[in-house]
Amino acid sequence: MARNVTNTRKWVFTILAWGVALIIFFPILWTILTSFKSEADAVATPPKLLFFNWTLENYHEVQARSDYFGHFLNSVIISLGSTALGLLIAIPAAWAMAFQPGKRTKDVLMWMLSTKMMPAVGVLIPIYILFQRLGLLDSRIGVLCVLMLMNLPIIIWMLYTYFREIPGEILEASRMDGASLWNEILYVLTPMAIPGIASTMLLNIILAWNEAFWTLNLTTSQAAPLTTFIASYSSPEGLFYAKLSAASTMAIAPILIMGWFSQKQLVRGLTFGAVK
Amino acid sequence: MATQHQRSLARLMVAPSVGLLLLWMIVPLGMTLWFSFQRYNLLMPGMVEFTGFDNYRYFLSDPGFWISLKNTLIMVAGILAITVLGGTALAILIDQPIFGQGYVRILMIAPFFIMPTVSALVWKNMFMNPVNGLLGQVSRAFGLQPVDWLAQYPLFSIVLIVSWQWLPFATLIFLTSLQSLDREQVEAAEMDGAGVWARFTNLTIPHMGRAITVVVLIETIFLLSVFAEILVTTNGGPGYQTTTLTYLVYTQALLQFDVGGASAGGIVAVILANIVAFFLMRMIGKTLD
Numbered sequence: 001m002a003r004n005v006t007n008t009r010k011w012v013f014t015i016l017a018w019g020v021a022l023i024i025f026f027p028i029l030w031t032i033l034t035s036f037k038s039e040a041d042a043v044a045t046p047p048k049l050l051f052f053n054w055t056l057e058n059y060h061e062v063q064a065r066s067d068y069f070g071h072f073l074n075s076v077i078i079s080l081g082s083t084a085l086g087l088l089i090a091i092p093a094a095w096a097m098a099f100q101p102g103k104r105t106k107d108v109l110m111w112m113l114s115t116k117m118m119p120a121v122g123v124l125i126p127i128y129i130l131f132q133r134l135g136l137l138d139s140r141i142g143v144l145c146v147l148m149l150m151n152l153p154i155i156i157w158m159l160y161t162y163f164r165e166i167p168g169e170i171l172e173a174s175r176m177d178g179a180s181l182w183n184e185i186l187y188v189l190t191p192m193a194i195p196g197i198a199s200t201m202l203l204n205i206i207l208a209w210n211e212a213f214w215t216l217n218l219t220t221s222q223a224a225p226l227t228t229f230i231a232s233y234s235s236p237e238g239l240f241y242a243k244l245s246a247a248s249t250m251a252i253a254p255i256l257i258m259g260w261f262s263q264k265q266l267v268r269g270l271t272f273g274a275v276k
Numbered sequence: 277m278a279t280q281h282q283r284s285l286a287r288l289m290v291a292p293s294v295g296l297l298l299l300w301m302i303v304p305l306g307m308t309l310w311f312s313f314q315r316y317n318l319l320m321p322g323m324v325e326f327t328g329f330d331n332y333r334y335f336l337s338d339p340g341f342w343i344s345l346k347n348t349l350i351m352v353a354g355i356l357a358i359t360v361l362g363g364t365a366l367a368i369l370i371d372q373p374i375f376g377q378g379y380v381r382i383l384m385i386a387p388f389f390i391m392p393t394v395s396a397l398v399w400k401n402m403f404m405n406p407v408n409g410l411l412g413q414v415s416r417a418f419g420l421q422p423v424d425w426l427a428q429y430p431l432f433s434i435v436l437i438v439s440w441q442w443l444p445f446a447t448l449i450f451l452t453s454l455q456s457l458d459r460e461q462v463e464a465a466e467m468d469g470a471g472v473w474a475r476f477t478n479l480t481i482p483h484m485g486r487a488i489t490v491v492v493l494i495e496t497i498f499l500l501s502v503f504a505e506i507l508v509t510t511n512g513g514p515g516y517q518t519t520t521l522t523y524l525v526y527t528q529a530l531l532q533f534d535v536g537g538a539s540a541g542g543i544v545a546v547i548l549a550n551i552v553a554f555f556l557m558r559m560i561g562k563t564l565d
Contacts, residue, residue, distance in 0.1 A: 030410065
């Protein structure tokens with residue numbers, strides 16, 4: 001009897017949860033489906049959910065009309081580049097603060113975090129003017145550096161919380177066994193640090209890929225990543241739903257897949273370790 | 277324990293990060309502050325002069341400022357209300373024993389990974405457009421007058437779009453917090469005869485208090501900078517109806533080229549964000565001890 005009740009309960013909650021999840025996910029599903037429709041089917045009344053002539057035409061069109069893959073490549077270069085550069089600068093810092101904490105380590109960490117609290121508009125004008133003078137407007141390297149600096153505090157913090165979980169006793173044990181500093185880093189610490197570094201990398205690629213304040217303001221065409229390119233669909237001509245959907249689907253697919261793998265890291269990274 | 281040598285090595289390792297962030301913060305912020313006291317318009321080069329607090333006086337007495345401040349507050353408060361209440365409900369729902377929990381979570385979290393320009397344009401055209409949008413078609417199917425969302429309720433529409441993006445974030449963090457709730461404690465309360473509501477108000481809510489505070493503060497920081505969603509849907513309009521503080525500074529700087537005025541606006545935005553940041557930093561600082 002009791003088992004029956006819990007089973008019914010489980011089914012009720014299952015249906016409820018799946019219903020809500022599908023509603024929340026629906027706009028994404030709809031975008032993906034629309035990307036395979038003809039423009040006429042995309043605005044058909046009543047709307048066509050699955051029974052339409054599936055076509056890849058929009059994907060061809062998007063590339064033919066504009067250099068889609070050029071923009072895709074810009075997104076890849078900017079997000080991977082800013083993450084790699086950020087890690088290069090952040091790993092030593094996080095490492096030192098986790099394993100050699102000094103009296104002021106906590107203050108330094110808090111100060112780094114406070115730079116993240118600064119709203120972007122507070123520095124938009126000087127950055128724009130500096131970029132103009134230095135010829136960095138609409139250049140990949142310029143946006144790449146700005147995004148790196150913007151995400152640097154998050155990278156350092158995330159790495160710090162991961163590194164701090166590596167037990168110090170292990171280091172002492174390996175030292176007792178006569179391991180040199182170099183061997184210690186290579187054989188003991190690196191294997192333990194890799195998962196933390198990988199998750200930090202994943203989250204930051206996602207953040208950089210989707211960043212839409214600096215990319216929109218600092219790039220126009222040459223260096224424009226997908227955020228800026230897609231924004232050009234805001235003033236369309238004629239029927240464009242299917243093409244907008246195709247461009248959007250390609251822009252969100254890689255990050256959606258990466259995002260699903262990084263749910264746990266997302267919590268840690270974006271709450272700065274305050275919620276675990 | 278650490279030798280002098282190790283300590284200086286540690287300092288050397290931290291130095292690049294500190295230096296870069298210092299540069300990134302001090303230089304542009306200092307320039308913004310400097311510009312905010314200048315009469316400086318990019319359309320009139322060579323006419324730069326010191327004006328004291330004139331820019332602030334103009335900016336603060338501009339009716340656009342007060343409207344945009346009001347819009348910012350309404351937008352942030354609206355999104356916070358929807359995401360915190362909705363996120364709590366969703367987190368509790370997913371936390372129940374259900375079939376396919378992992379898949380449900382994957383579907384619910386998805387909107388957070390969609391780039392802002394994509395979600396704004398998809399909502400604007402494929403859902404909120406009164407003629408071809410899905411919402412309009414559905415209301416026509418029920419014989420109702422379709423709503424032109426972005427024209428009739430522009431700010432509310434923006435709140436909806438951005439809430440859709442941030443609801444998964446709140447849900448995920450609340451879920452993480454719920455899963456760390458001590459099951460034995462809950463069972464003990466159940467044995468003592470505490471009902472569902474009593475357990476919710478006396479155990480769940482106090483346990484989640486910290487997560488809720490963190491979500492409110494972090495979302496506020498990010499939401500104060502909402503930009504792309506406004507740019508591609510309404511351009512701040514109609515009139516000033518969806519102009520937020522961030523958007524107002526953007527129009528003054530990059531559309532009207534009024535560097536001085538926009539800088540004053542930027543400084544006002546920094547001050548507002550700092551008030552929130554102050555509380556957030558205190559919360560996070562406690563976790564370091």
